[in-house]
Amino acid sequence: MQLTLNLILFVSMLWMAGIYPAACKTNLVSCRLMAEPQLPGLFMNGDYVIGGIFSIHSYLRYEQNTYTTFTFIYFFSIFNSMVFRELRLSRAMEFAIHEINNRTDLLPGITLGYEMHDSCAAVPMAIKVAFQFANGIERFFNDSDSCSKYGAAAVPALVGESGSTPSISMARILGLFGIPQVNINSLLIFKTLFITYPKKNGxxxxxxxxxxxxxxxxxxxxxxxxxxxxxxxxxxxxxxxxxxxxxxxxxxxxxxxxxxxxxxxxxxxxxxxxxxxxxxxxxxxxxxxxxxxxxxxxxxxxxxxxxxxxxxxxxxxxxxxxxxVPRAVIPGFREFLLDLTPAKALKSPWLTEFWERTFSCSLKGKTSARECDDIEDISAVQNPYTDTSQLRISNMVYKATYAIAHAIHGAICNDTQCDRTIKLSPLQIFHQLKRVNFTKNGFPVSFDSKGDPVxxxxxxxxxxxxxxxxxxxxxxxxxxxxxxxxxxxxxxxxxxxxQTDVPVSVCSESCPLGTRKAVQKGKPICCYDCIPCAEGEISNTTGYSLDCIHCPSEFWPNKRRDSCLPKPVEFLSWDSTLSIILTAFSVAGAIMALSVAGVFYKHRTSPIVRANNSELSFLLLFALALCFLCSLTFIGQPSQWSCMLRHTAFGITFVLCISCVLGKTIVVLMAFRATLPGSNVMKWFGPPQQRLSVLAFTLIQVLNCIIWLTLSPPFPFKNLNHYKERIILECGLGSAVGFWAVLGYIGVLALLCFVLAFLARKLPDNFNEAKFITFSMLIFCAVWITFIPAYVSSPGKFTVAVEIFAILASSFGLIICIFVPKCFIIIFKPEQNTKKHLMAKLPSKAL
The missing domain is CATH 3.40.50.2300 (Response regulator)
Known part of the structure; x- marks a missing residue:
């Protein structure tokens, strides 16, 4: 495929250059030029002729191409500053060749020639000249072998062009023939069809x-x-x-x-x-x-x-x-430029035109201008041709010419002499060019393997x-x-x-910290909006961040979103207002339970204390004190031990508490049945049986807790999901089944106690404790039923606060409903604290 494309390109270029290759016949006139060749502006014969191409003229006029006849290119002979400088460049090449021919150490016995053409700084003309360098200017090619090659190369190498566009266009043509071209802007060697620019040095x-x-x-x-x-x-x-x-x-x-x-x-x-x-x-x-x-x-x-x-x-x-390129000095070059007389100018159409335009006269006498005489002095002229103060490209032409001369020397010369009979191929010159290494005017000249100079x-x-x-x-x-x-x-x-400051040319100012670039649709990449970073992201560089950076999971951006800060850790700490209030209620509840126990102990012989099972009452008050105090384990930073203690202590103390209440409820029921004739039921539920039942109910909860702590105990963990901007330090349940088993067991006992107390609420005693137990269990169940959705939906530290509130509310409900009425009678109504009053029968009625 690539070969086909190259062939098509090659034929089309031949057509553009005026070469008609389709008439090849053996031993006949096989190839001929269909267009007039471009004559050189400067020419000198020699053993080896080096080509040169410069933009001597700048303006072109094109005829309309109908593609039915050949189109020719004409140029206006308009000289301007660019022409004068380009003419100086061409003369720098001429000066270098004359200098080389006078040397004995470089190409001894060999005369170099030159053939320089005008590209008019135009691609079509550059391509036409490139074909002439490849084929020569002879109108006919009689050699069938040469015909098969579309003509032999006229020059082994060439210098030029100063413009990049014509140089590249020429390189595509000359690369087909392997003719090296040394570009005078950067001293690059163009040889291949597809140009590779130096990535570092160009x-x-x-x-x-x-x-x-x-x-x-x-x-x-x-x-x-x-x-x-x-x-x-x-x-x-x-x-x-x-x-x-x-x-x-x-x-x-x-x-x-x-x-x-x-x-x-x-x-x-x-x-x-x-x-x-x-x-x-x-x-x-x-x-x-x-x-x-x-x-x-x-x-x-x-x-x-x-x-x-x-x-x-x-x-x-x-x-x-x-x-x-650096400015340089070429010794003797200015004198060479000024050594120009009308007689020398007539030898070249370029110099003739330069002389006539510089002095507004005619050398050939064919125009209306005055005829030039001997009074014109080129040394008195101030123009780019005579200005040698900025010899930059001129020095590049000078060095390029020397580089080709060194390459020819390396191909045809040995240590002592050179052989002018050797027919050089452009490929030989190309390989020799990459090997040259010399210094001229203080500037080293060498090429790397890609043809790039330093x-x-x-x-x-x-x-x-x-x-x-x-x-x-x-x-x-x-x-x-x-x-x-x-x-x-x-x-x-x-x-x-x-101004001394670097100019600013921006479509959008640099984005501040904490923002990112968002390119505006349909505009260049430098036109953008500054968008604040999204939640959890930062931008800590000013101006050019396309994306924001995510903070690590335990970090969160500051307000400016330019740095990640550790997330605040949230838990129910001791120094918070909420913790202080809950602690006060917990301690107050425990003191209240102990105070009631003290009152009961002081009046332990009174009928109301003895009639309500004083042993279970003291045990219940002890359990309630523990219930109040176990809420304190929920306050403070969670740890492995506190997480295990808070749930197990809560579960066991509440079961102990409900077991005592359940025992008291059963005693009430059994006492009523014991008053019936022939009933002997109290012997089956005396004090030993009461203690055993409380112990049995509590041991079941202890077993639940042991299994829970053994298989999957609660543990402290950082909850990163509930809040994005802070960490909640809480206790994980470990096993949700274990937690709900402990809580469910308490609920079953509370429900059973509530049912039994409800059944005993109408017993005809003057002081029926079942009424108060019913109220207490009603409050207890209401609190814990409400606790479940509140616990699940409460965020962060409020989850713990809800659980503490449930513990305190249910504990206060028990102590107030069961013990406060008794204490009120003991302290404020001692006349009712008699056996007669307690044993009085009242009409049965619903509560």
């Missing part, structure tokens, strides 16, 4: 990593909006750059497109613009913006225009920054100097230094408007 990567991110323009989340003016250098989003809009412009596009791009810049809220495009395209955009200047902008430029002196007239670019770039800043804009070197990037130390600053940067 100027584009350095621009993004250092000029943008280290200056806090466009690291993810830190930038606002950026204009990206380029097509072939990929998208900035891949590097995490926030782009408000991306506009591509090419100078051959209609003026409406230019106006639209200019209006986008003017209306945008972006204050930082990355303009990575050719100098010619950039000049057109700047000229359009000058008509109606936008608000102050921070420009970040590419090398193609960031060091172009002609751009210094645009004051709106004051503060612009950009990386470029990256060294200067950071240029446009600053005002003596009232005029000038280029200032403020930093240096050197990829050969240790990681993290590649970039260094040696001078303060003057940003847009002369």
């Amino acid at each position: 100027l584009y990567s350095v621009l993004k990593r250092e000029s943008l991110c280290n200056m806090r323009f466009c690291c993810p989340g830190k930038t606002g909006k950026i204009l990206w003016l380029d097509v072939d250098w990929g998208t900035a989003q891949e590097e995490g750059i926030c782009v408000e809009y991306s506009e591509a412009y090419y100078r051959t596009q209609p003026r409406s497109k230019l106006e639209r791009v200019a209006n986008v810049i003017r209306r945008s809220t972006a204050r930082v613009i990355v303009a990575f495009l050719s100098s010619g395209d950039m000049r057109i955009i700047m000229e359009e913006l000058v008509r109606n200047p936008p608000p102050p902008l921070q420009w970040i430029g590419s090398e193609s225009w960031i060091t172009d002196p002609e751009f210094l007239k645009f004051n709106m670019c004051a503060g612009a920054v950009g990386f470029c 990256a060294v770039y200067e950071l240029i800043n446009w600053q005002f100097k003596k009232g005029a804009l000038d280029f200032m070197t403020v930093g240096l990037y050197d990829s050969s230094k240790p990681r993290g130390q590649e970039f260094s600053m040696n001078r303060a940067i003057s940003w847009m408007g002369g």
